[in-house]
Each structure stands twice: as structure tokens, then as C-alpha cells.
Amino acid sequence: MSATDNRRPLASRNTGWAAAVTRFLARTSVSPNQISIASMVAALAACVAFWAAGHAEGFVARAVLFAAAAAFCQLRLLCNLLDGMVAIEAGKAAPDGAFWNEFPDRVSDLLILAGVGYGIGHPALGWVAGALAILTAYVRELGRGCGLAADFSGPMAKPHRMAVVTAAALLSMLEPLWNGRNEALWAALWLVALGSGVTVIRRAWRVVTGLRSGAARG
Numbered sequence: 001m002s003a004t005d006n007r008r009p010l011a012s013r014n015t016g017w018a019a020a021v022t023r024f025l026a027r028t029s030v031s032p033n034q035i036s037i038a039s040m041v042a043a044l045a046a047c048v049a050f051w052a053a054g055h056a057e058g059f060v061a062r063a064v065l066f067a068a069a070a071a072f073c074q075l076r077l078l079c080n081l082l083d084g085m086v087a088i089e090a091g092k093a094a095p096d097g098a099f100w101n102e103f104p105d106r107v108s109d110l111l112i113l114a115g116v117g118y119g120i121g122h123p124a125l126g127w128v129a130g131a132l133a134i135l136t137a138y139v140r141e142l143g144r145g146c147g148l149a150a151d152f153s154g155p156m157a158k159p160h161r162m163a164v165v166t167a168a169a170l171l172s173m174l175e176p177l178w179n180g181r182n183e184a185l186w187a188a189l190w191l192v193a194l195g196s197g198v199t200v201i202r203r204a205w206r207v208v209t210g211l212r213s214g215a216a217r218g
Contacts, residue, residue: 008152009152010081025090026089030086033083036083036103037104038079039083039104046073046111049068049115050065051119053169054118059176113161120182120189125186132193139200143207155199168187
């Protein structure tokens with residue numbers, strides 16, 4: 001399988017701004033692997049922001065921290081988009097690119113979801129959500145290892161997880177209006193955990209049926 005066979009289909013990859021940023025990065029010394037590492041730094045920043053927001057007092061302080069957490073979650077996704085584009089579209093792929101394409105994503109998922117869990121006082125829920133998020137990627141790669149096409153199906157693939165967490169962070173900024181505290185992020189973690197569980201089962205079933213159909217054809 002080629003590198004492009006393991007690329008998540010993203011509409012943003014075909015936008016003008018993404019192409020322009022890719023061309024700019026291609027003219028610099030920045031490598032795709034460095035962009036992948038930057039995604040982990042963004043995830044770590046989101047983790048710290050979520051933890052700090054969960055323990056902060058005062059409307060302004062919490063709002064600023066939640067806004068920062070949401071921004072760093074999206075920055076993580078932006079890095080995930082650009083590392084592949086710089087590697088493939090700009091022709092700067094490295095021999096170890098496959099490792100840096102996958103490993104930082106798993107670290108980033110765990111950092112962000114565990115950070116949310118610790119921030120709202122439910123660390124176990126954060127770890128469970130993170131573990132299930134990692135398991136969705138494991139099943140996808142297991143299928144590829146068995147010779148099947150990469151399965152990026154949801155309902156809680158990486159873009160969906162980050163959309164849920166980002167939306168919950170922004171909603172949390174408004175919780176003082178109804179005297180709430182951390183309910184939005186608590187619900188988001190449950191949604192990510194349950195949705196990731198469904199995604200794992202769905203992808204696993206596709207791997208099994210794909211292998212069975214291949215054996216039947218053979």
C-alpha cells in the first residue's frame with residue numbers, strides 16, 4: 001500500500017488556504033515530522049488548559065482557558081492536516097514518516113481526553129475515553145496489517161472527537177449563565193467514550209467480514 005492509501009479523506013485538504021500554507025511550508029526547512037511533533041505540543045497545551053480551566057475560579061479566567069483549550073485542539077488538527085500535505089503534496093516525505101504520522105496522534109488523543117478528565121474531576125472517565133480513542137486507531141491499523149483498506153469510519157473518528165471536545169469547551173465558557181460547572185465536558189467525555197466504543201465495534205466487524213469475504217473469494 002502507498003502512503004496515500006492511509007490518508008483520512010478530508011475536504012479541508014482541497015481548500016485554497018490549505019494549499020497556500022503547504023506551499024509556504026514547503027519553501028521552509030520545516031519537515032513533516034516536525035509538524036507532527038508540534039501536534040503533540042498543541043495537545044499538551046490543550047491538556048494543561050483543560051486542567052487549569054477545571055480548577056480556575058472566575059468567569060474571565062475560565063473563559064480564557066477554555067478558549068485556549070479549544071484553540072489548541074484545533075491547532076492539533078491543523079498540524080495533522082499539514083504534516084501529510086507537506087509530506088506528500090510538497091514531496092518532503094521521510095523514511096520514518098509513517099511512524100510520525102501515527103504515534104503523535106495517539107499521544108495527542110490521550111493528552112487531551114485525560115486532561116479533560118482531570119480538569120472536571122473525573123480522571124477515570126478521561127482515561128477510558130482516551131483508551132477507546134486509541135483503540136479505534138488500533139483496529140484501523142490492524143485491518144491494514146491484514147491487507148484491508150484503511151477504515152476511517154465513525155461515529156467517533158478523530159475529527160469527530162475533536163469537534164465534540166472543542167464544542168464542549170466553548171459551551172463551558174457560558175456555564176455561569178445557568179450556574180453550571182463542567183457539565184458540558186463531562187457529557188462530551190461520555191459521548192466520546194461511547195461513540196469510540198461503537199466505532200471500535202463497527203471497524204472490528206468490518207475487519208472480520210473483510211477477511212472472511214477475502215477467504216471466501218480465495
